[in-house]
Amino acid sequence: MPDATHPRAGRRQTVKAPIEGRKPLAGQSPRLARRRAETRVRLLNAAFELVGEKGMDGVTINEITDAADVGFGSFYNHFDSKEGIFAALVDWLFEKFADTLDQVASGLADPAEVIAVCVRHTLLRACREPVCGQLLIREGLSARALSTGLGQRLLRDAERGMAEKRFVIADELMCVISVIGTVLAGIAAELDLSMSSRRAVSSRKTLTSRAEKFAEGTAAIVLQAFGLPRLEAEKIARRPLAAVPQDAPA
Structure with missing residues (x-):
């Protein structure tokens, strides 16, 4: 299905349809199912753009439906609340991003390097795409986030590291929760620092270099939480970082 876009979305990244692959409801015509899917995507695109402009707390349902050129009542045919549409954005964006991280880390044999690469790419994306x-940050420690997408991948990689005797931790779930908290705190700090730096620094190269160092430092702290010695953790966190493939879902 082609991406459904909105005229305003050209200024920002367009969210691709998170409902791709869904089957029409029983008894629903293909044409009606297609129109329903397109409306859902327009709402998601509008919400994504508005969050970038105003932050999540500053966006109202009425603003989302106006930006999507959709009737206010139609919103509730797709989402039960403003929180519901934000949750849908999180589910899709970070499931796709988790797939991308799997692709980037697929050739790495060391579970510690896999963790470091994923942490660094996550922080760098947060710097590059503040939305x-x-x-x-909003959904990172929810039950849903821990059981899908990035949280599930992190738990899987932690279990692999323990099975290979690479990590030394007493409780992988509690360790993963503390690691997620560390990463979320890092993202929050990075977003705040990025805003301050953009006001004070005009060089994009300088901003990128600072973000990369911040990501490396956070990855080293995470590896220490998994039981690695500090010097080894820092060495792994500074290894060359492969770029995200251009055709991968970002």
């Missing part, structure tokens, strides 16, 4: 950082 994604805001959404992850």
